[in-house]
């Protein structure tokens with residue numbers, strides 16, 4: 504089966520650059536970005552800084568590196584950041600903050616809506632005492648597991664952090680999905696955060712790239728960890744061009760991904776053996792009987808539907824390379840599997 508015929512629901516990172524995006528990459532004007540000379544990288548950084556209300560931006564190869572460079576810029580060795588148990592910056596980045604930054608994570612339980620309760624945040628801020636690491640930073644994520652954090656909550660959490668002298672970082676890998684779901688301008692999602700990391704390689708459809716945004720002196724300081732982490736790229740304009748194309752062509756259409764997630768959820772809800780949670784923006788979660796998850800993955804693959812079945816609760820993600828017909832195909836394949844099992 505050709506890759507274009509697959510309904511790949513494993514992640515929104517699986518998209519392939521479109522013809523228009525590839526053309527933009529080929530035509531990009533480039534220079535040495537470590538010297539600050541790449542005009543296309545500079546344009547992307549300026550564009551996102553303008554869109555999100557920051558002074559400056561810094562292009563990074565990946566969201567993981569962008570988040571880690573942010574943590575290493577906000578925190579010094581022996582400092583601590585407060586973060587959700589399920590946040591990417593804690594759970595899914597190889598422990599990079601601790602391993603490479605000597606920064607201690609203080610993970611906190613989430614409430615069901617993805618927030619970290621304000622009282623829990625306040626209680627976790629350590630007093631100035633040599634027994635403790637220095638609590639320096641609150642790191643939130645929006646969307647988290649597809650869920651959009653309420654804006655009043657974000658403002659209150661950022662205010663609380665700032666009142667205690669903490670800096671704030673937002674992992675906004677899917678910030679544009681949050682803005683689309685709330686129907687607000689993207690800068691409203693970023694408001695109150697000293698830094699934000701945005702991914703171009705998720706729902707926006709670029710093959711590579713994230714941008715870290717912040718005040719100019721913060722971004723200047725973030726250049727050192729970026730270099731240290733191997734993220735100083737040379738003629739990176741070919742990659743940044745894909746990011747600019749994504750911002751110009753693929754933001755408004757994120758609503759289609761949310762609508763497709765809704766279609767898929769409706770289709771799967773007809774199946775008795777499944778428990779469906781969501782959709783939340785472009786994600787939903789289907790819990791299947793534990794003994795059928797492996798067989799389901801194999802069966803679906805045979806029908807051209809890809810899922811990542813690591814546990815009985817399977818995350819399904821929509822993106823610009825799947826459409827409404829694909830949702831119907833996926834739901835029908837799930838139905839046929841459970842008719843036999």
Ligand SMILES: Cc1ncc(COP(=O)(O)O)c(C=O)c1O
Nearest residue numbers: 565566567568591644674676702
């Ligand atoms: C919320 C979130 N933050 C950060 C990242 C890291 O991005 P990357 O895969 O580009 O390192 C991901 C990747 O899936 C993510 O989902």
